[in-house]
Amino acid sequence: MFTGIVEEIGTVVSVEPWETDSRLTLRGPVVAPGTAPGASIAVDGVCLTVTAVEPDGTFTADVMPETLRRSTLGDLTPGDRVNLERAVRADGRLDGHLVQGHVDGVATLVSRDPGERWDDLVLELPEQLARYVAEKGSVAVAGTSLTVTTVAGSRFGISLIPTTLQATTLGALTPGDRVNIEVDVMAKYVERLLGVAADQDGGRS
Template sequence: MFTGIVEALGRIDRIEAVGGDVRLTIATDGGYLDGVNLGDSIASNGVCLTAVALPPKAFVADVSVETLDATTARRWQVGTRLNLERALTPHKPLGGHMMSGHVDGVGHLVDKHVDARSWRLGFEAPPAIARYIARKGSVAIDGVSLTVNAVDKCRFEVNIVPHTWENTTLGGLSPGDAVNLEVDLIARYLERLLEARSESAS
């Protein structure tokens, strides 16, 4: 599990094709990866990846065909910057919202404009997941926990404060860019509970 609070920025140093899928080497500066062990989970732009090797100041992760097809990972190139977050521990503050690191779909940035000292970003989500996005609810965009400010059918807006703008990859997005979306887990569970109640009543 993750919280959507980005802890560090990484970059892809190597992409290796292996047996039909890919193996990535993701590097980051400083000692962010100190204490990471083989098998640990690290969310990378919202995608939960497992460390299978730990070269100096980097980790290596395998990315399956399913993940390549369901996320923006297939678009990543050497040099692509990624938002990184290590898995939640019992002692880690829950500053964002509960996230699984399992991307629900790929959205696109539609527009962006300055809003006082912040930025207002508008995104379009696939119809299949847009129904889970509600005003004042939570959504993860490239692994960043954000509050939804407005919703209009498949489009929604979020506000990016200066700290988030400067310390995540969101500040580098341009209209048309693809992003990983993970909707609020509570919305998904609520829908399933209502479905089960409806089935039992029929």
């Protein structure tokens, strides 16, 4: 489990593609020390299991076919920058929102409107995910916990404060860039429960 509070911007060191999956090596001098194989680190919002950690601040993780299909990790190349966050401790503060690291899909940046000290961004979601995004609700964009400012069809807006602009990769996004999206898990559970209840009621009628 994560909070969507990015700890550092890491760098992709290498990508080893296999037949259907791949292996990533990333440099994260903040998150790597003290991390052991088997631990979880969110890479641009995708929960990955650490398979090896080196003294130079790099770590390795395997990326499965489902993750490559559903996220932007399959697009990564050496030198790319990524948001990194270690799994939250049970006794830690939940400063963002509950983020599972289970990316639902990819959104595309439509526009960016710089403000005096902040930027307003509009992103477009796949239609099947749009129903889970609500104004003033939470969404994880490239692993960053953000509040939705506007919703219009399959598009939604977010505002980036100076800290987010500086401490995450979102500060460098340009229109057309793709980012991983995880919608609020509560919305998905509510929809599932309502659907089950409706099916059960229909069976009794």
